[in-house]
Amino acid sequence: MANENQGSVVSPQVRQKAERGGTHARKAAEDLGSAAGTMANKYLGRAEEVWDDARDRVRTFQDDSKQYVRKNPSKAVFSALGAGFVLGLIFRR
Numbered sequence: 001m002a003n004e005n006q007g008s009v010v011s012p013q014v015r016q017k018a019e020r021g022g023t024h025a026r027k028a029a030e031d032l033g034s035a036a037g038t039m040a041n042k043y044l045g046r047a048e049e050v051w052d053d054a055r056d057r058v059r060t061f062q063d064d065s066k067q068y069v070r071k072n073p074s075k076a077v078f079s080a081l082g083a084g085f086v087l088g089l090i091f092r093r
């Protein structure tokens with residue numbers, strides 16, 4: 001029983017070191033969280049830029065396609081028929 005009582009007694013110095021370690025760990029976690037938030041915001045901004053750029057490119061391609069079809073309707077129809085025929089052959093097999 002003497003060993004059980006000795007194990008439960010913690011010196012004040014050990015307790016202080018443990019508290020300081022806990023404080024340092026909390027501070028490190030806060031710093032890491034702050035850095036992660038900063039990086040997340042940076043990448044979110046970049047992702048929004050890329051999304052906007054892709055959306056603009058798709059709109060430009062769509063507008064160009066419409067203009068091409070209006071200027072060359074017969075070429076557009078025969079191109080679509082040819083592409084459909086080729087795709088039909090590919091997917092039939």
